[in-house]
Amino acid sequence: MxxxxxxxxxxxxxxxxxxxxxxxxxxxxxxxxxxxxxxxxINFSHGALYMVGAFLAYIGVTQFGxxxxxxxxxxxxxxxxxxxxxxxxxxxxxxxLDHLYGLLLTFGLTLLLEGLFRSFYxxxxxxxxxxxxxxxxxxxxFMILPNYRAWVVAASIVVCLGTWFVIExxxxxxxxxxxxxxxxxxxxxxxxxxxxxMLTYGFGVALAGLAGVLAAPVINxxxxxxxxxxxVVFAVVVIGGMGSILGSILTGLGLGVIxxxxxxxxxxxSEVVVFVVMVIVLLLRPAGLFGKEK
Amino acid sequence: MSLAMSAALEIAxxxxxxxxxxxxxxxxxxVQPGEVVAxxxxxxxxxxxxxxxxxxxxxRRSGSIKINxxxxxxxxxxxxxxxxxxxxxxxxxxxxxLSTEENLLLPPVLDAGKGMSLDEIYAxxxxxxxxRHSQGTRLSGxxxxxxxxxxxxxxxxxxxxxxxxxxxxxxxxxxxxxRMILTLKxxxxxxxxxxxxxxxxxxxxxxxYVIEHGQIADTIAAADLEARMPALTELLGV
Numbered sequence: 001m002x003x004x005x006x007x008x009x010x011x012x013x014x015x016x017x018x019x020x021x022x023x024x025x026x027x028x029x030x031x032x033x034x035x036x037x038x039x040x041x042i043n044f045s046h047g048a049l050y051m052v053g054a055f056l057a058y059i060g061v062t063q064f065g066x067x068x069x070x071x072x073x074x075x076x077x078x079x080x081x082x083x084x085x086x087x088x089x090x091x092x093x094x095x096x097l098d099h100l101y102g103l104l105l106t107f108g109l110t111l112l113l114e115g116l117f118r119s120f121y122x123x124x125x126x127x128x129x130x131x132x133x134x135x136x137x138x139x140x141x142f143m144i145l146p147n148y149r150a151w152v153v154a155a156s157i158v159v160c161l162g163t164w165f166v167i168e169x170x171x172x173x174x175x176x177x178x179x180x181x182x183x184x185x186x187x188x189x190x191x192x193x194x195x196x197x198m199l200t201y202g203f204g205v206a207l208a209g210l211a212g213v214l215a216a217p218v219i220n221x222x223x224x225x226x227x228x229x230x231x232v233v234f235a236v237v238v239i240g241g242m243g244s245i246l247g248s249i250l251t252g253l254g255l256g257v258i259x260x261x262x263x264x265x266x267x268x269x270s271e272v273v274v275f276v277v278m279v280i281v282l283l284l285r286p287a288g289l290f291g292k293e294k
Numbered sequence: 295m296s297l298a299m300s301a302a303l304e305i306a307x308x309x310x311x312x313x314x315x316x317x318x319x320x321x322x323x324x325v326q327p328g329e330v331v332a333x334x335x336x337x338x339x340x341x342x343x344x345x346x347x348x349x350x351x352x353x354r355r356s357g358s359i360k361i362n363x364x365x366x367x368x369x370x371x372x373x374x375x376x377x378x379x380x381x382x383x384x385x386x387x388x389x390x391x392l393s394t395e396e397n398l399l400l401p402p403v404l405d406a407g408k409g410m411s412l413d414e415i416y417a418x419x420x421x422x423x424x425x426r427h428s429q430g431t432r433l434s435g436x437x438x439x440x441x442x443x444x445x446x447x448x449x450x451x452x453x454x455x456x457x458x459x460x461x462x463x464x465x466x467x468x469x470x471x472x473r474m475i476l477t478l479k480x481x482x483x484x485x486x487x488x489x490x491x492x493x494x495x496x497x498x499x500x501x502x503y504v505i506e507h508g509q510i511a512d513t514i515a516a517a518d519l520e521a522r523m524p525a526l527t528e529l530l531g532v
Binding site: 178190192194 | 389
């Protein structure tokens with residue numbers, strides 16, 4: 001069976017690949033949006049922390065004899081802790097300054113982290129095996145579905161929707177939303193806002209770490225894997241617009257799919273399609289698809 | 295018995311800065327539990343800044359601010375709130391990303407059992423019950439003001455800092471707010487309010503502080519108000 005001259009099997013597998021990439025976009029842009037909202041910091045090191053998550057999974061499995069599932073929990077926790085250290089020792093001094101300072105600091109951290117891992121592991125990249133429980137593929141009739149890729153998409157959707165639920169529907173999320181609007185007043189009500197800011201940064205980068213672990217078995221784990229991704233993720237944030245959690249999730253997944261489809265129908269365009277979409281969206285809706293016009 | 299021991303709010307020689315500019319120049323005042331005190335003065339005299347300085351929302355501060363006897367000058371803002379203060383800022387501070395009820399439930403309970411329950415608050419402000427699912431900033435100005443005050447009554451705070459709550463509201467709502475202040479006074483709340491609307495504050499307050507250039511220019515007891523009116527009118531430029 002073919003659609004527009006493309007075999008269905010090929011179309012579906014590119015769609016799935018797009019959804020997998022979209023899952024990473026969604027998890028990363030979600031963290032970026034939450035961090036920017038509360039901390040006013042454009043966290044350029046998000047990609048590097050995604051890379052650290054992937055490397056921690058690789059190191060845990062290959063050098064400490066831990067399994068994938070343990071690292072799925074452990075690596076995001078460690079990345080979150082690293083984030084808390086970064087927030088406490090560096091970022092907190094920059095909140096009152098222009099965005100540019102936070103961007104520069106986190107860009108510097110990115111170079112530092114990438115350099116560190118490059119000096120230990122080189123640039124050629126490492127591979128991590130798919131956990132045995134998720135090895136193999138399922139034949140759905142119209143396509144062969146690799147189990148691990150299905151798991152990545154499902155896990156990231158659950159994590160993203162869970163985050164959305166906490167932020168939009170719970171008391172904790174109300175503090176977060178209010179803190180994004182007017183942190184001083186929330187603090188004047190007796191909420192420990194500095195602590196909340198610290199934990200939010202930790203949580204945001206832990207999401208990046210988790211995405212890194214999920215990605216490790218399907219991509220080449222290299223020190224530069226984050227840099228390759230982060231530019232696209234920034235474009236996703238711009239397209240989705242700030243201020244909507246659900247918006248950044250949908251935009252992330254949607255752009256992954258658009259990229260996948262472009263790879264089928266016009267492979268030459270797949271690397272730039274996200275940026276073309278960005279230009280169009282910025283021309284028509286400068287605040288982004290889900291952003292609020294100021 | 296020393297008065298200082300029992301004061302709800304005892305401020306001594308308070309100085310405060312915004313960056314380089316020195317905005318409060320040695321303010322001292324004392325508010326007893328259950329008292330209602332009004333801060334009068336021209337715009338920019340330092341009344342709002344005084345409330346913000348109590349909450350630790352200005353820049354550097356020096357001097358002493360004791361809340362129920364506890365020194366608060368060195369505490370971070372969120373710890374100051376936990377000494378039992380409810381702060382209602384001039385701009386009301388209703389959150390657009392929260393519903394009316396979420397706004398109402400936002401401030402954490404500071405003293406369990408002391409505050410009003412949600413039911414009591416809705417009984418006092420029936421409009422808020424009706425509109426509890428609306429976005430906070432979709433409420434009318436008056437409703438937003440009610441919400442801004444109502445949400446700090448839930449927390450159990452007994453010392454309320456109210457900044458210009460009657461500003462820009464229709465007379466009928468201003469009257470409702472005045473009744474609310476009287477009710478709170480009967481319930482024993484301690485209230486420090488900044489007011490531009492002198493006629494609103496006059497029948498409510500036990501004492502008036504006139505603030506000028508970041509200092510206390512005059513203190514007037516409610517009983518002396520009539521006699522001091524001409525001087526006061528000139529001072530406030532009303």
